Amino acid sequence: MRNKPWAIDYLQSNNHIVDVNSTYSKKIKEFFSTDQPLHIEVGTGMGTFITTLAQRNPDINYVGIELDKNVLIRVTEKVLELGLTNVRLLLLDANTLMDYFNEDEVDKVYLNFSDPWPKNRHAKRRLTHSNFLTSYKQLLKQDSIVEFKTDNRGLFEFSLMSMNAFGMKFENLDLDVHDDEHEDNIRTEYEEKFSQRGHKIYWIQASF
Incomplete structure (x- = not known):
């Protein structure tokens, strides 16, 4: 995917969906309006999987983790288009998962x-x-x-x-x-x- 110079600005402008700066590190539950079971996808691709899951399971909160800011734009667009409130996205290196999440916090x-x-x-x-x-x-x-x-x-x-x-x-x-x-x-x-x-x-x- 081509590099988009404006990618970070776009993601930051949608900070109600995307955490670019680890704002919710160690407090991911505060990123959602409802406290529900938490599932994470490590590597979102273009977002079809996580957005479809979220549509089917509104009683579960989903976090998509992606390192490529250009890819994350596509996922953000899908979340916005579908109006999903149970999906949040992280611009994050999978090597730093335990710097972001707490122990015993995730269900899948x-x-x-x-x-x-x-x-x-x-x-x-x-x-x-x-x-x-x-x-x-x-x-x-x-x-x-x-x-x-x-x-x-x-x-x-x-x-x-x-x-x-x-x-x-x-x-x-x-x-x-x-x-x-x-x-x-x-x-x-x-x-x-x-x-x-x-x-x-x-x-x-x-x-x-």
Whole structure:
């Protein structure tokens, strides 16, 4: 996506939806008008997944976390267009999750089509590396779920091994989501694109 020089100004002008400066760090509940269960998506893509979830579940608060300010503009536009009051967005590096959230504060984490970082030397950047799993375990309430989807077989296999080594419990596992697609599955923009190319979609639900 092309760089938009005005991106930060736009996001800051919508600070009732987007937290650019960690204003709500350690007090995310104050960012919402209603105190409800809290789910987060790490890496929003263009926002189809989180906005669709929010429409279907008005009794849950959703936080979308994205590092790319240009991408976050698209998500913000969708939230505004749909008039969603249960979605808030953070311009935030996933490496700093525990600097922002409190322990035992989140009810579910979604990871959708994360960058696979295929080179071995970049393994620590994968969002299912043990470093990130440590953060998820801290911020999640007991027995809460991490839900992960990818079309990348290498990342899927890495994630299985990483989660298993971390001692996580696999609640659900699907090696081809679209073979017998569940009605609750929300296709992200990337999911549609990869599926049209004939890629299998892999899915994991795991708890600590």
